[in-house]
Amino acid sequence: METEGVQVIMVTLALQGHMNPMLKLAKVLVSKGVDVTLATNDVARKHMLDSKISTKFTSNSPGRLNLEFFPDGLSHDFDRDKDTGTFIASLKANGPRNLSNIIADLKAKGIEFSCLITSPFIPWVPGVAAEHGIPCCVLWIQSSTVFSIYYHFIKRPGLFSNLENPNGNVELPGIPMIKVEDLPTFMLPFSPAHFRLWVAEFVSVLDKIQWVLGNSVHELEEEIVNSLASVKPIYPIGPLVSPFLLGKEETVEGSVDMWSAADSCIEWLNKQPTSSVIYISFGSIIVTSEQQIQSIATALKNINRPFLWVVKASEARKDEFPDGFFEETKEKGLVVSWCPQEKVLMNQAVACFVTHCGWNSALETVVAGVPVVAYPEWTDQPTNAKLLVDVFKIGVRMRNCEDETLSVEEVERCIMEVIDGPRAEEMKKRALELKEAAKKALEDAGSSNQNIDKFISEIAGKPVGNNV
Numbered sequence: 491m492e493t494e495g496v497q498v499i500m501v502t503l504a505l506q507g508h509m510n511p512m513l514k515l516a517k518v519l520v521s522k523g524v525d526v527t528l529a530t531n532d533v534a535r536k537h538m539l540d541s542k543i544s545t546k547f548t549s550n551s552p553g554r555l556n557l558e559f560f561p562d563g564l565s566h567d568f569d570r571d572k573d574t575g576t577f578i579a580s581l582k583a584n585g586p587r588n589l590s591n592i593i594a595d596l597k598a599k600g601i602e603f604s605c606l607i608t609s610p611f612i613p614w615v616p617g618v619a620a621e622h623g624i625p626c627c628v629l630w631i632q633s634s635t636v637f638s639i640y641y642h643f644i645k646r647p648g649l650f651s652n653l654e655n656p657n658g659n660v661e662l663p664g665i666p667m668i669k670v671e672d673l674p675t676f677m678l679p680f681s682p683a684h685f686r687l688w689v690a691e692f693v694s695v696l697d698k699i700q701w702v703l704g705n706s707v708h709e710l711e712e713e714i715v716n717s718l719a720s721v722k723p724i725y726p727i728g729p730l731v732s733p734f735l736l737g738k739e740e741t742v743e744g745s746v747d748m749w750s751a752a753d754s755c756i757e758w759l760n761k762q763p764t765s766s767v768i769y770i771s772f773g774s775i776i777v778t779s780e781q782q783i784q785s786i787a788t789a790l791k792n793i794n795r796p797f798l799w800v801v802k803a804s805e806a807r808k809d810e811f812p813d814g815f816f817e818e819t820k821e822k823g824l825v826v827s828w829c830p831q832e833k834v835l836m837n838q839a840v841a842c843f844v845t846h847c848g849w850n851s852a853l854e855t856v857v858a859g860v861p862v863v864a865y866p867e868w869t870d871q872p873t874n875a876k877l878l879v880d881v882f883k884i885g886v887r888m889r890n891c892e893d894e895t896l897s898v899e900e901v902e903r904c905i906m907e908v909i910d911g912p913r914a915e916e917m918k919k920r921a922l923e924l925k926e927a928a929k930k931a932l933e934d935a936g937s938s939n940q941n942i943d944k945f946i947s948e949i950a951g952k953p954v955g956n957n958v
């Protein structure tokens with residue numbers, strides 16, 4: 491494929507769940523000879539430069555990676571996760587001008603971008619692309635199912651007539667009957683208004699977008715992807731995971747973690763028996779409550795099997811665990827603040843994954859062939875849990891009691907059902923089937939690889955086929 495001189499600019503927020511898939515797409519493009527500029531908000535500058543990601547990317551690859559950072563108008567230590575409303579407002583006020591200046595400066599140096607790829611929920615970015623005459627693409631970083639739900643929610647609100655009743659049903663093209671409680675929380679009446687506004691703005695800017703690439707696999711969400719074809723086509727190019735999960739060699743090295751991972755856990759996992767370890771992690775945003783910590787810890791002690799548990803800032807939260815927990819379980823398990831999750835999931839010792847169902851975690855577990863206990867909390871996670879449990883059929887759903895607490899019995903029941911229950915073998919078998927489908931999609935003739943090649947040909951002005 492002719493990619494010489496093709497320049498792409500990617501724009502994302504410095505959030506782990508957004509940065510990971512963008513960087514992975516950047517790697518794919520760079521490995522195919524495209525030059526990528528990745529622009530993100532300034533808060534990530536030190537971290538990304540320290541990680542030397544750009545040097546690692548370019549050391550031995552056909553294309554190059556250049557990093558740019560734009561100020562979002564807030565001080566470095568402002569807690570953007572805590573006060574999302576202020577962050578978004580400040581970003582909206584300052585981001586467009588600052589991003590535009592970067593593009594103008596690069597243009598002055600002779601760089602002409604063939605395409606701007608944005609992550610979702612930064613609705614002003616397509617406007618900046620248009621200002622510079624650059625065709626715009628969005629990388630949808632969640633499931634195609636969630637994309638379709640949001641799209642229909644804004645374009646055909648009549649399909650969602652009663653969102654007050656969590657047990658009410660919603661019927662959508664390509665989606666088997668789905669309950670209100672399985673919909674993304676951003677669209678539900680109890681969710682803060684700025685989240686609904688995000689969704690509305692996201693869908694409204696789709697009219698200005700030429701391509702929607704999805705971090706998913708056609709074969710995993712076939713009906714949904716097909717049903718969107720005549721409405722707003724989405725082209726699955728995933729799973730955007732590290733190549734070693736797919737049994738491939740890294741042609742472009744380098745990744746960036748917002749926290750440093752405890753590599754010691756891999757050494758520890760290597761010493762555990764095959765399919766014995768319960769792995770628990772709730773991603774980069776959710777803060778596990780003390781009540782949840784107490785129930786999960788007690789359940790792990792009762793189950794008495796090896797475990798690896800990620801609790802962010804676990805050192806500082808030691809007194810929130812049951813008395814004597816660390817002493818009593820020191821032979822059995824590890825609690826760490828952050829781990830190299832993809833390597834963990836690929837380790838032969840892991841038996842199941844207790845997950846919050848963030849979409850990256852969902853894809854990683856599918857590719858690793860590890861069954862799940864699905865414990866979603868907010869945003870797209872309830873829908874991902876529905877996919878993992880009822881559509882992919884690789885896990886069980888863990889639920890809170892009526893008073894919203896998590897009981898010890900529920901944690902034990904769900905973990906035991908996945909590792910030892912009557913359907914455990916079936917779930918494992920299904921997980922391995924999906925793993926194969928996901929791997930195939932990125933092989934030369936696979937659906938995702940073909941979609942990527944067509945996308946590159948389109949932006950390079952050399953169209954092949956008509957998928958993208």
Ligand SMILES: O=c1ccn([C@@H]2O[C@H](COP(=O)(O)OP(=O)(O)O[C@H]3O[C@H](CO)[C@@H](O)[C@H](O)[C@H]3O)[C@@H](O)[C@H]2O)c(=O)[nH]1
Pocket residue numbers: 506507508510631632751771772773774775776800827828829830831832847848849850851852854868869870871
């Ligand atoms: O100890 C850990 C825990 C996580 N991860 C990685 O961090 C990422 C976490 O991403 P994800 O599973 O998607 O969870 P969140 O960080 O919570 O992601 C946010 O963004 C996602 C993409 O939009 C959404 O699907 C989620 O609901 C939302 O919470 C994954 O790649 C994990 O491999 C690690 O490397 N080490």
